Amino acid sequence: MASFAISSSFINQEDVGFRCFTPKCCKRISKRIVSVMAPQQSQRTPSTTGSVKTGMTMTEKILARASEKSQLRPGENVWVDVDILMTHDVCGPSSFDVFKKEFGQNAKVWDREKIVIIPDHYIFTKDERANRNVDILRDYCTEQDIKYFYDIKDLGNFKANPDYKGVCHVALAQEGHCRPGEVLLGTDSHTCTAGAFGQFATGIGITDAGFVLGTGKLLLKVPPTLRFVMDGEMPDYLLAKDLILQIIGEISVSGATYKSMEFVGSTVESLSMEERMTLCNMVIEAGGKNGVIPADATTYKYLEDKTSLPYEPLYSDEQARFLSEYRFDISKLEPLVAKPHSPDNRALARECKDVKIDRVYIGSCTGGKTEDFIAAAKVFLASGKKVKVPTFLVPATQKVWIDVYSLPVPGSGGKTCSQIFEEAGCDTPASPNCGACLGGPKDTYARMNEAQVCVSTTNRNFHGRMGHKDGQIYLASPYTAAASALTGYVADPREFLQ
Amino acid sequence: MAAATFSSLHHKISVSNSINKAFHPQSSPNLIKLPSKTPRPSSFNSISPKPTLSPLSTRPRAAADDVAAPATAFHGVCYVVGDNIDTDQIIPAEYLTLVPSNPEEYKKLGSFALIGLPAAEYPTRFMTGGEFTSKYSILIAGDNFGCGSSREHAPVALGAAGVKAVVAESYARIFFRNSVSTGEVYPLESEKRLCEECKTGDVITIELGDSLLINHTSGKEYKLKPVGDVGPVIEAGGIFAYARKAGMIPSRAV
Numbered sequence: 001m002a003s004f005a006i007s008s009s010f011i012n013q014e015d016v017g018f019r020c021f022t023p024k025c026c027k028r029i030s031k032r033i034v035s036v037m038a039p040q041q042s043q044r045t046p047s048t049t050g051s052v053k054t055g056m057t058m059t060e061k062i063l064a065r066a067s068e069k070s071q072l073r074p075g076e077n078v079w080v081d082v083d084i085l086m087t088h089d090v091c092g093p094s095s096f097d098v099f100k101k102e103f104g105q106n107a108k109v110w111d112r113e114k115i116v117i118i119p120d121h122y123i124f125t126k127d128e129r130a131n132r133n134v135d136i137l138r139d140y141c142t143e144q145d146i147k148y149f150y151d152i153k154d155l156g157n158f159k160a161n162p163d164y165k166g167v168c169h170v171a172l173a174q175e176g177h178c179r180p181g182e183v184l185l186g187t188d189s190h191t192c193t194a195g196a197f198g199q200f201a202t203g204i205g206i207t208d209a210g211f212v213l214g215t216g217k218l219l220l221k222v223p224p225t226l227r228f229v230m231d232g233e234m235p236d237y238l239l240a241k242d243l244i245l246q247i248i249g250e251i252s253v254s255g256a257t258y259k260s261m262e263f264v265g266s267t268v269e270s271l272s273m274e275e276r277m278t279l280c281n282m283v284i285e286a287g288g289k290n291g292v293i294p295a296d297a298t299t300y301k302y303l304e305d306k307t308s309l310p311y312e313p314l315y316s317d318e319q320a321r322f323l324s325e326y327r328f329d330i331s332k333l334e335p336l337v338a339k340p341h342s343p344d345n346r347a348l349a350r351e352c353k354d355v356k357i358d359r360v361y362i363g364s365c366t367g368g369k370t371e372d373f374i375a376a377a378k379v380f381l382a383s384g385k386k387v388k389v390p391t392f393l394v395p396a397t398q399k400v401w402i403d404v405y406s407l408p409v410p411g412s413g414g415k416t417c418s419q420i421f422e423e424a425g426c427d428t429p430a431s432p433n434c435g436a437c438l439g440g441p442k443d444t445y446a447r448m449n450e451a452q453v454c455v456s457t458t459n460r461n462f463h464g465r466m467g468h469k470d471g472q473i474y475l476a477s478p479y480t481a482a483a484s485a486l487t488g489y490v491a492d493p494r495e496f497l498q
Numbered sequence: 499m500a501a502a503t504f505s506s507l508h509h510k511i512s513v514s515n516s517i518n519k520a521f522h523p524q525s526s527p528n529l530i531k532l533p534s535k536t537p538r539p540s541s542f543n544s545i546s547p548k549p550t551l552s553p554l555s556t557r558p559r560a561a562a563d564d565v566a567a568p569a570t571a572f573h574g575v576c577y578v579v580g581d582n583i584d585t586d587q588i589i590p591a592e593y594l595t596l597v598p599s600n601p602e603e604y605k606k607l608g609s610f611a612l613i614g615l616p617a618a619e620y621p622t623r624f625m626t627g628g629e630f631t632s633k634y635s636i637l638i639a640g641d642n643f644g645c646g647s648s649r650e651h652a653p654v655a656l657g658a659a660g661v662k663a664v665v666a667e668s669y670a671r672i673f674f675r676n677s678v679s680t681g682e683v684y685p686l687e688s689e690k691r692l693c694e695e696c697k698t699g700d701v702i703t704i705e706l707g708d709s710l711l712i713n714h715t716s717g718k719e720y721k722l723k724p725v726g727d728v729g730p731v732i733e734a735g736g737i738f739a740y741a742r743k744a745g746m747i748p749s750r751a752v
Contacts, residue, residue: 097599108528
């Protein structure tokens, strides 16, 4: 076996393995990664590696490391060490209740620094139970001395709450809690979003969370991996939302049940972190257990100013076995929607241009990030006209809200998103939270309280999802949503972007 | 571009399987400490699939941790739903302010079970207004039952409403997992598409030991799939009971 200069004392001398970087990237990464670093000496062909018994996928490797096993196969059940547990106002109170009931009233959480509590679902409402749930969280966080509790007290003015962030999955990324190679569990199905950082991230329930709170471990079944290879230059009218709608439409809402979805290819590599988050966010809509995108320079750059904790990325082996592989030539794709009432009810946006709509919603962990708003603003800018239907804008987090009001939109001569939105006649960007993506209490801003047709950048369009049982929701990218707002019908963004 | 260099290289290089974590795993006082080098007790790791269903230890939520008499059969009237019944239909989001660990609110959740089912497709409602429990104690479903959100309120609402078992063609992962972890409903899988064989109102018996579903109304019998890897967890009564049995966490202090 070849031997390499091992620069880190954390790595066992017996371990053979290295990640190959060009020297330039070595310099940038060595600040953050505790890993074996060596200049590339010679290409290692698979036959010389010797020690690899069976190639593993990225997901298998992450779970293997987290369960202290050298080898794992799909289907195995293992106890996994958890790096981060996230919960929010809907599930947090019960998770802590379960924890106390099962571990004792005086029990302490397994690690006060590995638990991130993010109120985000039902915040700006007069619903007493919803408000009470945030209070319950605060009590527990105080009692357990939880390090990361993004609290909110003044519901009338989100800006008056310095700790408050907003939508949990976006906050996790922005606050540096997502790191390559780690295991992140959250009491929310869209926890899979964090897979964009090359980590194992999945949603769990209250009881499981209560268990993790006490032990820092969970019993997980190793999923097999579906590989999605996306190549080709991303057309300037497509966004990651179109890519994932394409995939879900291809494999159906149960196509990835109990499976991991790995996204690779030149197109994926060209995506920003926020776009990668959008891709992984809707893995759950295909039934997927988790999604992963290999960490690379884009990932490291994003994390540079956000986390100081060391991390160690893992990558699928050359010999890893995938259940299936799907290949896409992205340059041939067109803007898509998911028609009511299923995320896999895929259709071309241009084929739905006769569908009259009543409103547009731009927000949520899926489509309420900074880049999503910049994308929407680009369409409004290109058009120069006003929207024809009420257009609701809900930035995911405080940071996104600030970006919407401060970042200049390319090609606008220095205008901010907020200015462009105002000129287009959109609603004023609202307080950051999950908002109407899932309906919520009846007084939730932009909740669908009548049977209407909505184009939305959110993630689900099942019956009643945004509030009204007979509402019709078309899931779309921010480009498509903005284009639809301008025409008053479901619209292909190429009407404005080309 | 650096990113392109990464990906083209890392596919060619295989990374060692045995890279240890760079930092020490936290050991919580809530865990029974196991030396990291010794193999774990076999009851821990080897979760062998069971060919037949074992009796279920039902663990009513918010009750003491005493094992109730294990169920060997379920008997009742069934309610039939189709494919892709998502969690928004099982328990719409507006009811998620109810906290399942609060006994009063647990009960209330039950009253909203399956209220999200569209009226046009389901004219016979699962619950009639004002009730806290349904007359239907067995749910029969198609594919991908429980898809959507991770909300544990979904199996909880069904359990609170009196559903003892769900027999679906297939499940969404998180719903299935939550059912097992909580012990709220017994998640069974059918071999055939029972949502087309059974009708709402049929009288059903499920014999767990024989993996059999008997429809007394139609006179037909159907084989159910073995429970598989989660058998021991369901049998123990949920994730906590299982972990206690496996010696991983201490028994509850009395």
